[in-house]
Amino acid sequence: MKWIILLFMFFGIIINYADKSIIGYAAEPIMKEFHLTYTQWGLVGSSFFWLFIFAGVIGGAWSDRIGTKKTLTILLFLWTILQFGVLAISGLPLLILYRVLLGAGEGPHGPVSMSQISRWFPPQSRGFAIAIFNGGAVVGALLFAPLFVKMITNLGWRGAIASLGILSIIWVVLWMLLGKENPATVNWNEPIITQSKVKWSEASPIIFSRTCLLSLFVGFSAFGLLVWVSLFQPLYFGQVLGFTKQQIGLASAGIGIGGLIISILLSRFSDRLFIKNQKYYGSRVLFSGVCLLIAGVCYLTSILSQSNLLTLLAFTISGGCATTVAAMVPQIMMKLFPTRRGFGVSLGTSFQNIAGIVGPIVCGALISLAGTNKVLGFHYALFYTAGLMLIAGLLFILFCRPDKATVEAGQPNDNSVSI
Incomplete structure (x- = not known):
C-alpha cells in the first residue's frame, strides 16, 4: 500500500508543477498579448508565491489536525x-489574481x-521516497514540456492551462476511492504525530536555532x-540559445530526465549513508551542501560556456543536485x-518559496537592467542564482548540526541536547 500512496503523491506533484510551470x-504569447516587460513578467511569476507561503x-x-487525506x-x-x-x-490584473489564488491553493x-x-x-x-516524489515535480515542470508546447500551439495558452484542471479532478476521484491516511501498523520507532495546536512557545526555540535557519536558507x-x-x-532557450519552440520542449524534457535520474541516484546514496552511520550531518547536511556547491559551479560554467551542449549538461547536473537538496531539507525539518x-x-517549504517571491522580481529586473543585451541580462540572473547556492552550501556544511539540536521543545530524544 505504501507504494500506491507514493504513486498518488507522485502524480499529485506532477499536476502541481504542471499547473505552475x-x-x-x-x-x-502572454507577454505579447498583454504587452508585458521582463520586469512585469517577473511580477507575474512572483505573485504566485504571495499567499503560497x-x-x-x-x-x-491544519493537515496535522484534520488528516492528510482530507486536506489533499x-x-x-x-x-x-x-x-x-x-x-x-x-x-495583467486578472492574470496576477489568478496566479495569487493558484499559489494559495497549491x-x-x-x-x-x-x-x-x-x-x-x-x-x-x-530520502529515496521523497526523491521519487520530487521527481514528479521534474516531470510536471520539464518532461511535459513538449506536450505543453503542443497544447499552447493548438489550444492557445488559456485552453492549455484550463485543460490541466481535468487531471486534478481525476486525481481527486481516485484518491477518495483508494487513498488511505495511515498504515495499519508501523515497524519503526518514531514519535506519533500529534493533533493538538502548535504552541509558539514550543516551536520558536527550534525555528530560531542555527540548524533550522540554515536549513531554511x-x-x-x-x-x-x-x-x-x-x-x-x-x-533563455529561445532568446539566448536560439532554440525553436520544439527544441525548447525537447531540451527541457532532456534536462528533466537527466536531472531526475541524478536526483534519485544521489538520494538513494544519501539513504545508504544514513543507514550506515545514523547521522544527519554526514548523510543529509554535508551531502546536501556538496550538491548545492556543485549546482552553483555548474550554473557559473553555463555562463562561461560557448557550447549549447555544455550549457544543457550544466543545467542538467545543477537541476538534479538542486532537486536532491529539496529532498534532504524536509527530512531535517521532520x-x-x-x-x-x-x-x-x-515551515521549510514555505520559507523556501520566498525565493519564488524574490527570485522572479530580481531576475526580471536584472534582465531588464541589461537593456537590449539580453544575453548579458540572462547571465546576470544566472550569476545571482549561482551565488545564492554557493553561499548557502558553504554555510550549511560549516555550521548546520541537526544531530546536536533538540528535536522538539518538550520532546527531546535520547541523543539530543538543548539548542
Missing part, C-alpha cells in the same frame, strides 16, 4: 476550479504530501534554481519537529 512555456504553513499545520482532497479540487477560471483572464500541497509519505516510509528509506537557495527553471529557462511533521515540513 506551463505558464513559463506560454511566456512569449502563508497557505503552506497554515495548511501543513480539498486542495486538488480547488486547483480544478482555478484552472478553469483562467478562461476569464483578460489582462501552497500546502508539498508539505502535506511529504507528511503523508513520512507516515508510510521509515527514516532510512524516506538552503531550501531558499535551491528553490531559487527551480524558480528559474520554471519561469525563465524557456525564455527531525526537528518529529511530532509536528506537517508543520515542520510546511
Whole structure:
C-alpha cells in the first residue's frame, strides 16, 4: 500500500508543477498579448508565491489536525476550479489574481504530501521516497514540456492551462476511492504525530536555532534554481540559445530526465549513508551542501560556456543536485519537529518559496537592467542564482548540526541536547 500512496503523491506533484510551470512555456504569447516587460513578467511569476507561503504553513499545520487525506482532497479540487477560471483572464490584473489564488491553493500541497509519505516510509528509506516524489515535480515542470508546447500551439495558452484542471479532478476521484491516511501498523520507532495546536512557545526555540535557519536558507537557495527553471529557462532557450519552440520542449524534457535520474541516484546514496552511520550531518547536511556547491559551479560554467551542449549538461547536473537538496531539507525539518511533521515540513517549504517571491522580481529586473543585451541580462540572473547556492552550501556544511539540536521543545530524544 505504501507504494500506491507514493504513486498518488507522485502524480499529485506532477499536476502541481504542471499547473505552475506551463505558464513559463506560454511566456512569449502572454507577454505579447498583454504587452508585458521582463520586469512585469517577473511580477507575474512572483505573485504566485504571495499567499503560497502563508497557505503552506497554515495548511501543513491544519493537515496535522484534520488528516492528510482530507486536506489533499480539498486542495486538488480547488486547483480544478482555478484552472478553469483562467478562461476569464483578460489582462495583467486578472492574470496576477489568478496566479495569487493558484499559489494559495497549491501552497500546502508539498508539505502535506511529504507528511503523508513520512507516515508510510521509515527514516532510512524516506530520502529515496521523497526523491521519487520530487521527481514528479521534474516531470510536471520539464518532461511535459513538449506536450505543453503542443497544447499552447493548438489550444492557445488559456485552453492549455484550463485543460490541466481535468487531471486534478481525476486525481481527486481516485484518491477518495483508494487513498488511505495511515498504515495499519508501523515497524519503526518514531514519535506519533500529534493533533493538538502548535504552541509558539514550543516551536520558536527550534525555528530560531542555527540548524533550522540554515536549513531554511538552503531550501531558499535551491528553490531559487527551480524558480528559474520554471519561469525563465524557456525564455533563455529561445532568446539566448536560439532554440525553436520544439527544441525548447525537447531540451527541457532532456534536462528533466537527466536531472531526475541524478536526483534519485544521489538520494538513494544519501539513504545508504544514513543507514550506515545514523547521522544527519554526514548523510543529509554535508551531502546536501556538496550538491548545492556543485549546482552553483555548474550554473557559473553555463555562463562561461560557448557550447549549447555544455550549457544543457550544466543545467542538467545543477537541476538534479538542486532537486536532491529539496529532498534532504524536509527530512531535517521532520527531525526537528518529529511530532509536528506537517508543520515542520510546511515551515521549510514555505520559507523556501520566498525565493519564488524574490527570485522572479530580481531576475526580471536584472534582465531588464541589461537593456537590449539580453544575453548579458540572462547571465546576470544566472550569476545571482549561482551565488545564492554557493553561499548557502558553504554555510550549511560549516555550521548546520541537526544531530546536536533538540528535536522538539518538550520532546527531546535520547541523543539530543538543548539548542
